[in-house]
Amino acid sequence: MSQVYSYQQIAEHNKPDDAWIIIEGKVYDVSKFLDEHPGGDEIIFELAGQDATEHFLDIGHSDDALQILRKLRIGELDKESKPVEVVKPVNVTRDSNENGGILVAILGFICLCIAYYYLNE
Numbered sequence: 747m748s749q750v751y752s753y754q755q756i757a758e759h760n761k762p763d764d765a766w767i768i769i770e771g772k773v774y775d776v777s778k779f780l781d782e783h784p785g786g787d788e789i790i791f792e793l794a795g796q797d798a799t800e801h802f803l804d805i806g807h808s809d810d811a812l813q814i815l816r817k818l819r820i821g822e823l824d825k826e827s828k829p830v831e832v833v834k835p836v837n838v839t840r841d842s843n844e845n846g847g848i849l850v851a852i853l854g855f856i857c858l859c860i861a862y863y864y865l866n867e
């Protein structure tokens with residue numbers, strides 16, 4: 747019998763070196779596969795600890811992908827358990843970087859406006 751994990755247990759594995767995902771009710775340990783994923787590590791890591799079924803199926807992965815998946819399987823999802831929100835500290839850094847980028851763009855624009863104003867005086 748295969749091991750059964752709750753959403754809560756799976757959600758704890760949301761780090762790059764310890765990442766699990768759920769696809770169609772099965773649980774996969776993708777920690778070692780992240781670096782090898784042809785679609786990039788980020789895209790799977792974003793879903794670590796969560797259900798990635800829709801994303802996985804949307805891409806239309808090949809039979810090769812399904813074969814790899816089979817090897818990564820570690821158990822099944824306890825469907826009776828409640829889904830939990832997975833919060834990743836890494837995302838916070840990434841978001842603040844993005845905000846930083848927008849701030850720099852706005853400051854740059856303001857500088858340009860000032861320069862334009864003085865040059866046309």
Ligand code: HEM
Nearest residue numbers: 776784785789790798801802805806807808810811814815
């Ligand atoms: C453990 C789960 C996964 C495995 C084993 C896997 C495997 C693969 C493989 C073998 C490919 C090469 C193309 C193919 O054979 O279909 C691929 C491509 C891709 N995968 Fe995944 N994948 C997984 C999860 C995901 C998830 C969750 C996403 C989306 C959020 C995703 C997004 C993509 C994308 C966008 C490509 C296309 C890359 C390109 O052609 O440029 N994959 N994946």
